[in-house]
Amino acid sequence: MTTLTNTTVAASPATNSQSSPPRRRHVLDLDDFSRDEIIEILETTASMKEVLSRPIKQVPALRGTTVVNMFFEDSTRTRISFELAAKALSANVVAMTSKGSSVEKGESLIDTVRTLQALGANIIVMRHGESGAPYLVAQHFHGSVLNAGDGRHAHPTQALLDLFTINERLGRVEGLKVVIVGDIVHSRVARSNLWGLTAMGAQVTLCAPPTLLGPAALWTATWPNVTISHSLDACVAGADVIMTLRLQKERQEAGLLPSLREYSRVFGVNAARVKRAAPHCLVMHPGPMNEGVEIMPDVATSRQSVIETQVTNGVAVRMALMYRLAEVS
């Protein structure tokens, strides 16, 4: 027996009208998303999640649309998630990586994009190590660009799937106390989440050692209501969500940390710290995890961890975004 359930997203103006959302050409970051648009995307995501729960996990909405996944950086979950999302909408999906393409022969990014355009691409999904690369591509491409992570700048789909997961589990985002802990200064996940969480009315605390946070004004100039902390023990008290970031091992080699062990002792998310948070507190991580460094294995697999749910919800969020872009492609 198949049961198709109805997932509802917190009440919103969008539920009351059949009116169409405004057109959107690209998804580059969440800085140009209003609260209403985010709510609409979360609602569409719930519908897409229902599609993914069916025996036949595919709808014809994007038939005839060509999606190119252009990944210049390694990725498992984001790349596969985008591919599954495009396929669930019946789009044609082509994967391209720098390795094995003409990029290795020295073709420029702009020429690569022109080539993809000439080949009939409608949507480019792009992951690139340089901040801003998708913006450059958007200027030279007639279709839509979906940023799948650029340098330390933005990762809008990760932030939206985090918002969806929080809303799904806790019923709201507004007013929640969210602690983002880890290598914040280098994190595109933290930046996009700051736009999304503050647009939705959450209270965000950034927690990191000074070397991984930068000057406080770097954050408070853009997000004046954000709290800065250097003590995880202090700021997890009463938290509704703890969002852990991946610590890249190179940071220690670069001299930003005395040792991984010390980092783990002071800024690692362990069971004792989760206990100080609210009883319903969610533990999140964008992956891939360094278990034993920024998050302890028992916490990562605990009942409060929603790390796998985040990955599952990522497919539905990306479907919602591609559907939204298809109207102009």
Add this chain to the structure above:
Amino acid sequence: MSEKQILSVDDIRRAITRIAHEVAERNEGVRSVVLVGIRRRGVPLAQRIATALADFEGERVPVGTLDITLYRDDLGLRGPAPVVRSTSIPLDITGRTVVLVDDVLYTGRTVRAALDALADLGRPARIQLAVLIDRGHRELPIRADFVGKNVPTASDERIETRLSEVDGSDDGVFIVRE
């Protein structure tokens, strides 16, 4: 803009009762019947048909909701993509008689999309179509099995159905000319 009422509250109630009787008669009871309303106004109509059936058949038939947005054939042709809502059908439709319910049958494209959507959800024994209004102008070879009222219309006219559950106003069907 002119507006002419073609069905009153009582007309709609009588039409629904008659459709319910026809559904029961055609299917020799309602044992295998599932009512599936097409969002949005097909949903309350399906609920009302189920209530009428429960009155005289003494059996509550399952009612589901179908959103056909992702099956439309005009995505990208008519401006912004319409908002996608959830589909919710409370049981496996394989082997059952599905009665699709909508308020107005016009070009038939919505029904075509609904048939595709149902095919992805299971393999019903048969699918029948119930509509409150058939206004003609079909663009596909589709016809209704149960019709509340046939209304000849011009293509520059619009049929507006108001149902208390969705519109918060009194029930009524109107022909609107811009």
